Amino acid sequence: MGRISKSTPPKKSRSNRYRYLAKNHVFVCWGVSTVFVARRSRHVREGERYTPRLRRFHTDSSCGSDGAEKMTRTLAILAYFLCLLHCSRCAESEERLMNWLLGKDRYNLLIRPAVNRTERVPVKLQVSLAQLISVNEREQIMTTNVWLTQHWVDYRLSWDPAKYEGIDKLRIPSRHIWLPDIVLYNNADGTYEVTVFTNAIVIFNGSINWLPPAIYKSACKIEVKHFPFDQQNCTLKFRSWTYDHTEIDLILKSEVASMDDFTPSGEWDILALPGRRTVNPLDPTYVDLTYDFIIKRKPLFYTINLIIPCVLITSLAILVFYLPSDCGEKMTLCISVLLALTVFLLLISKIVPPTSLDVPLIGKYLMFTMVLVTFSIITSVCVLNVHHRSPSTHTMPSWVKLIFLVKLPALLFMRRPQNNSASQRLRRQRCLRARKSIGSSGYPDAAKTGFILSPSALQSSNPAFSARGLNVAPQLGFSHSNRKGDLRSTDYIPSGQDLKQSTSSDWAADVQEAVNGVRFVAEHMMGDDDDQSVIEDWKYVAMVVDRMFLWIFVIVCVVGTLGLFLQPVFQTQIVPNQQPSSETPRI
Structure with a gap:
């Protein structure tokens, strides 16, 4: 409300006196309770002169608490009605103002509020x-x-x-x-x-x-x-x-x-x-x-649900080259990784817009991984082909021996195990002596080659051996010490020198035939040893190729992953396109 007027209260009617009192008092209403704050002034005392009942309650200070409560209640009711009266007057003023502002003869909402046609x-x-x-x-x-x-x-x-x-x-x-x-x-x-x-x-x-x-x-x-x-x-x-x-x-x-x-x-x-x-x-x-x-x-959501699974799948593609070729699961693992990457690529295609202007970063990484997995499948096929080669189908070139058996293992920190056991050394020495004896004479020397005929073989070829009290057997008697073809004698038989000194013509031809049979068996076993050695060399070449591609894939995957995902770190900050204007007023 405005300030209290110093003019004398009107004396014409009771309503005027109430309006005068409303202008000189402050009423605070909150919820149900109403507080009436009276300003003690000369005008209030003058107002009491026109309201005898109000003055009676106000001036009677000797009445008890009941009188004070009645006075407060009466003043609250009076203040409430005065507020309603004043608010109704305000509403009437606002309604009158609204009608005047939006009058049809004064205001047209279809016309721009400009004083003249050229004004903006x-x-x-x-x-x-x-x-x-x-x-x-x-x-x-x-x-x-x-x-x-x-x-x-x-x-x-x-x-x-x-x-x-x-x-x-x-x-x-x-x-x-x-x-x-x-x-x-x-x-x-x-x-x-x-x-x-x-x-x-x-x-x-x-x-x-x-x-x-x-x-x-x-x-x-x-x-x-x-x-x-x-x-x-x-x-x-x-x-x-x-x-x-x-x-x-x-x-x-x-x-x-x-x-x-x-x-x-x-x-x-x-x-x-x-x-x-x-x-x-x-x-x-x-x-x-x-x-x-x-x-x-x-990016946390996409990092957890897309990027980390893709990186893990890529690591599985790398482990393909560490898997032994004999297990037979190389191709299965490669195809499984390729199918998993295809599923992730389909998920990406449903998120990003179908635009041909650019390829999303995660799409580039998936394509990069799919290329690596495809290349790993190709290399795995080649490695398996090398692993299962044999002397009967392929001959190992000298450059393959030089590169994959000598130079690359040293660069890849690979060391081929050496067979230094006593049995292996003895086997190699016997094979060497047998080759020399076969090349220099018509039949091998038993003392040099270690291949000794048993008495049963000699008795079956010549009756002269039976006369000496030896048992006769219908077959060649030699035994295998192991599956690699080592032969050892079980009985005492005449040496090759004794056979050379014998001049009996009735059993010399049979002995020569038996010696030829032994020579054939020895040559066949030595050939098997050579073939097995070549097969082991091909397997080792396949292992070297696997290890070489393992390191290549590790380096390519690490460099490619860092190169792709570090691009956003160096991307430039987006700056809005500022177009110069001759007039750009601001507040």
């Missing part, structure tokens, strides 16, 4: 971001919840507050006044205007503030090059739908969008929200206000 109406605009709802990468749409603050002056909606009980502010439904038809130009779903037409706050000098909420779906060009470590620049472009720059002057109210009531997003970080005013120098009638939403994706 300045409209100040600011975007307040409340929530970044979503960014649909596949459809390339950004959904935001914003408050679109608009400010302009309508000289037809001005009044003198003194004539209307001091009313200096009105809240008028926005559909009853002229509005600048500012819409979202880069809209993506067909709703160009605001969602709710809220009331406009009108000040007595004609200044209008309108703050409508809106949920916009704007078109946003998605850059998928560094997905999921990407930054995006989505814009909101505002412009009047029917008025041009000669009729409405759009002005930025602030250099950046407001984030006072922003609710953080779980997927995106807001880096900057700069605004700019664009004027086309070739078309002076064009002007728009653009806000750039520079946002950065939070």
Whole structure:
């Protein structure tokens, strides 16, 4: 209420006296309780002279607590009715003001609030971001919840507050006044205007503030090059739908969008929200206000669900080269890894937009891994082919022996185990002596070769041996010490020197035939040993090739993974496109 007037109270009627008392008292109402605060002044005492009953309760200080309660109750009821009376007068003033401002003979909401035809109406605009709802990468749409603050002056909606009980502010439904038809130009779903037409706050000098909420779906060009470590620049472009720059002057109210009531997003970080005013120098009638939403994706979700599984699958592809060729599971593991990568590639294709301008980072990594796995399948086939070679099908070239048996094992820190056991050394010595004896004489020397005929063999070939009291056996009697062909004698037989000294012609031919048989068996066993040695060499070559590709794949995978995923670290910060304007007024 205003200050207490010093004029004398009116004496015409009781209603005038109540109105005078209402102007000189303050009433505070909260809930059910009502407190009446009386200002002790000369006017109150004068008012008591016109209200005998009130003065009686007020001046009677000797009555007890019951009297005080009755007085308080009476004053509260009186104050309540006085408040209702004053509020009704205010409502009457506001209604009268509203009818006068929006009278059909005075105000037309279809006409631009300009004094003359050439005057431009300045409209100040600011975007307040409340929530970044979503960014649909596949459809390339950004959904935001914003408050679109608009400010302009309508000289037809001005009044003198003194004539209307001091009313200096009105809240008028926005559909009853002229509005600048500012819409979202880069809209993506067909709703160009605001969602709710809220009331406009009108000040007595004609200044209008309108703050409508809106949920916009704007078109946003998605850059998928560094997905999921990407930054995006989505814009909101505002412009009047029917008025041009000669009729409405759009002005930025602030250099950046407001984030006072922003609710953080779980997927995106807001880096900057700069605004700019664009004027086309070739078309002076064009002007728009653009806000750039520079946002950065939070990559934790995609790191856990895409990147880490892909890296683990790639490591499985590397382990293919450490798997022995004899186990027979090389190709199975390679095909399984390739199928798993194909599933991940299908998941990526459902997330990123179907654009041919660029390939997402995670897609590049999956393709890189698939190429490695495909190459591992090819190399595994080659390794298995080398592993199962034999002397009967392939001959090992000398350059293969030099590279894969001598040089590469030393570079790859591989060392072939040496067979230094006593039995192996004895076997090699016997084979060497047997080869020399076969080359120098018609039959091997038993003392040199170690292959000794048993008595049964000699007795079956010549009856002379039976006369000496030896048993006769129908077969050659030699025994195998092991599967590698080592022969050892079990009985005493004449040596080769004794056979040479014998001049009996009836058994010499049979002995020669038996010696030829022994020679054939020895040569066959020595050939098997040579073949087995060549087979072992081919297996070792396959092992060297496996180890070589293992190191190559480890180096390529590590370098490729770091090279791909470190690209977003060095990406440049997105800067909105600033177009110079000859006139860019700001507040």
